[in-house]
Amino acid sequence: MDNIYVTPEHELLRDQVARFIAREVEPFAAAWEEEGCVPREVLRKMGDAGLLGLMYEAEYGGGEADALTNLVFAEALSQSTFGGFIITVLVHTDMASPHLFHAGNAAQKARYMPDVIAGKTITAVGITEPGAGSDVAGMRMTAKRDGDEWVLNGTKMFITNGVHANLYFIAAKTGTARHDVSMFIVEKGTPGFSVGRALKKTGWLSSDTAELVFDNVRIPAGNLLGEEGKGFYSVMKNFQTERIALAAMAVGHCTQALKMTLDYVRQRQAFGATLWDKQTIRQRIAMLDAKTRAARQFMYHCAWSVTQGRDIVQEVSMLKALTGELVNEVLLTCQQFHGGMGFIRETAIERLWRDARVLGIGGGATEVMLEEVAKRYD
Numbered sequence: 001m002d003n004i005y006v007t008p009e010h011e012l013l014r015d016q017v018a019r020f021i022a023r024e025v026e027p028f029a030a031a032w033e034e035e036g037c038v039p040r041e042v043l044r045k046m047g048d049a050g051l052l053g054l055m056y057e058a059e060y061g062g063g064e065a066d067a068l069t070n071l072v073f074a075e076a077l078s079q080s081t082f083g084g085f086i087i088t089v090l091v092h093t094d095m096a097s098p099h100l101f102h103a104g105n106a107a108q109k110a111r112y113m114p115d116v117i118a119g120k121t122i123t124a125v126g127i128t129e130p131g132a133g134s135d136v137a138g139m140r141m142t143a144k145r146d147g148d149e150w151v152l153n154g155t156k157m158f159i160t161n162g163v164h165a166n167l168y169f170i171a172a173k174t175g176t177a178r179h180d181v182s183m184f185i186v187e188k189g190t191p192g193f194s195v196g197r198a199l200k201k202t203g204w205l206s207s208d209t210a211e212l213v214f215d216n217v218r219i220p221a222g223n224l225l226g227e228e229g230k231g232f233y234s235v236m237k238n239f240q241t242e243r244i245a246l247a248a249m250a251v252g253h254c255t256q257a258l259k260m261t262l263d264y265v266r267q268r269q270a271f272g273a274t275l276w277d278k279q280t281i282r283q284r285i286a287m288l289d290a291k292t293r294a295a296r297q298f299m300y301h302c303a304w305s306v307t308q309g310r311d312i313v314q315e316v317s318m319l320k321a322l323t324g325e326l327v328n329e330v331l332l333t334c335q336q337f338h339g340g341m342g343f344i345r346e347t348a349i350e351r352l353w354r355d356a357r358v359l360g361i362g363g364g365a366t367e368v369m370l371e372e373v374a375k376r377y378d
Helices: 008-025 029-035 040-048 067-077 083-103 106-118 231-267 279-307 313-337 339-343 348-360 366-374
Strands: 123-126 142-146 149-160 167-173 181-187 193-198 209-220
Touching: 008 040, 008 067, 029 083, 040 083, 040 106, 067 083, 067 231, 067 279, 083 106, 083 123, 083 149, 083 167, 083 181, 083 231, 083 348, 123 149, 149 167, 149 181, 167 209, 167 231, 181 209, 181 231, 231 279, 231 313, 231 348, 279 313, 313 339, 313 348, 313 366, 339 348
Parallel strands: 123 167
Antiparallel strands: 142 149, 142 167, 149 209, 167 181, 193 209
8 A cells, every 4th residue: 555655765664663563572462461561671672673763863862754754653563463562652652752852951851862762761641630631721730849849749540651661741730720731750769659550451451551649749840841831732732743643553453454354254154155255245345445545645644744844733633533433443343254253352353453442532532633623624
């Protein structure tokens, strides 16, 4: 499925990621599902291969690539059949560490960025709370200045990489205005900062997800990330990168599921013929493939628009809503066509089916995305 945005260099990156997944992920990741996390040595191997800092500065070990190259990476990564592995990496590369990249000062970047890119330091971002998800401005966690320190109090919920990360970028209210939010750097082991509990999920089983508790957590004033009171806008800006990455994950799940299902229905015998011989099966697969290819082209166009510096909040919101719903339609149908095997734990199609469900929820629920689209019509 070539497109006008992909270069030979992109294909080399895609092949590199595919080899890594085949060698280091697919043979072992079933055990990670049982353990509830991706081994950190696997992430360090990705760092050694130069895959964890594609868009970051070369002086810290990054690749200084553009948004299209980053999308190729995310899509290639999403050919894995283990969504928990995929999201562990994408949170680190596209959802958490970009806050440091975009808003960090020279001292902060020099201190943290080399190990982030090398995979020695794994990152998480804390925005969602028990009572505030897509409504970022509704958060209740506070940060108050006390001399040369900030004091953080509150709780974060559904934080991917929350259990095993080393470095956290935390959003907190620093004033009374609705959008008066700031971002802070919090290191693991800071007194008063703890993992309240590891959360058990329906899917993404090899991804560690946590409730984080901040009880009078004191951090140096220098751990403010970016300007005070500007964190809301930093979060909104990074949502574009995050949502394109989640779209790539959805499209990756769609292409893998369709490929598996096409192979399966061509072999599975029923009523004297293969399932592929049934017209309704052929036509439904063809339509889902058409939708997936259309969504993929839209996704690449969005990433290209980012490289052109365009304001595409509406388009990216459309993309997130579209792909989050499409992946659930595709996986439900593909699972159905696998019959009883589609409901057996540890089969790839069953795993993709349950991993897909959250893509219409996380990173901006479909309904929230559609409201973002609607309010931008002239």
